[in-house]
Amino acid sequence: MRKYLAVSLLSAFLLVLGSGSAAVAGSGSSTYYAGKNAQGQKLLFSVDHTANGPSFDPFFTTMIDRCPITGDVIDVEFSFQGFQFPLKNGKFNVVLNDISDRFSWSGSVTSKKAAGTESFGLAAFDNKGGLQDCATGPIAWKAEALVPAAVRAATPRAGYLVKITRASNGSVHFSITRR
Numbered sequence: 001m002r003k004y005l006a007v008s009l010l011s012a013f014l015l016v017l018g019s020g021s022a023a024v025a026g027s028g029s030s031t032y033y034a035g036k037n038a039q040g041q042k043l044l045f046s047v048d049h050t051a052n053g054p055s056f057d058p059f060f061t062t063m064i065d066r067c068p069i070t071g072d073v074i075d076v077e078f079s080f081q082g083f084q085f086p087l088k089n090g091k092f093n094v095v096l097n098d099i100s101d102r103f104s105w106s107g108s109v110t111s112k113k114a115a116g117t118e119s120f121g122l123a124a125f126d127n128k129g130g131l132q133d134c135a136t137g138p139i140a141w142k143a144e145a146l147v148p149a150a151v152r153a154a155t156p157r158a159g160y161l162v163k164i165t166r167a168s169n170g171s172v173h174f175s176i177t178r179r
Contacts, residue, residue: 029048029049029050030046030047030048030049030057031046031047031049031111031145032044032045032046032145032146033045033046033047033109033113033114033143033144033145033146034143034144034146035114035141035142035143035144036141036142036143037061037062037063037118037139037140037141038139038140038141039063039064039136039139041061041062041063041064041075042060042061042062043060043061043062043118043141043143044059044060044061045057045058045059045061045114045143046059047087047109048084050084052086053086053087054086054087054109055084055085055086055087056084056085056086056087056092056094056109057080057083057084057085058078058080058083058085058094058105059079059080060077060078060079060080061077061078061105061118061141062075062076062077062078063075063076063078063118063119063120063136063139064076064136065120065121065122065134065135065136066134066135066136067124067126067132067134068132068133068134069126069127069130069132070124070126070127070132072124072134074122074134076120076122076162077161077162078103078120078162078164079161079162079163079164080164081163081164081165082165082166083164083166087109090108090109090110091106091107091108091109092105092106092107092109093106094106096164096172098172098174100122100123101120101121101122101123101174102119102120102121103119103120103164104117104118104119104120105117105118106118107141111145112144112145113142113143113144113145114142114143114144115140115141115142115143116140116141117138117139117140117141118136118138118139118141119135119136119137119138119139120135120136121133121134121135121136122134122135161176161177162174162175162176163175163176163177
């Protein structure tokens with residue numbers, strides 16, 4: 001039996017896009033990018049133009065994990081809050097580890113488009129109590145800077161919300177909430 005789990009951030013995405021003019025490339029201090037990965041899953045981030053230079057500010061990305069032993073397919077959407085990763089020569093590289101999983105998102109960004117790879121791996125139990133590595137492997141992604149005509153609401157599936165937060169002391173916390 002395949003289990004389908006999903007993580008939703010539709011409300012945050014709509015909040016970002018709900019202001020209309022805020023989601024316009026080059027407006028104010030941020031440029032917003034929307035795209036998809038090679039699995040056809042959606043992603044959204046901005047490049048914030050700060051006093052310290054440009055930084056990658058992720059909002060969400062979605063991936064499909066596959067478990068090799070049980071055959072489970074897991075739709076996972078990651079939402080981010082409080083992160084800004086410096087862009088160096090237009091490139092970023094994010095790697096976040098937890099006791100049971102590893103998330104990575106990297107790429108190159110220009111004023112009009114962006115591309116790179118992302119991945120997620122999760123240690124999970126199989127039907128006999130053993131462990132299996134449910135993972136995406138590296139997934140290519142592409143995004144374009146948003147302009148008013150390109151603004152559209154995403155329709156991710158719902159089920160679980162994974163919230164990744166960085167505290168003021170720099171520690172990273174993962175929380176999972178069943179929807």
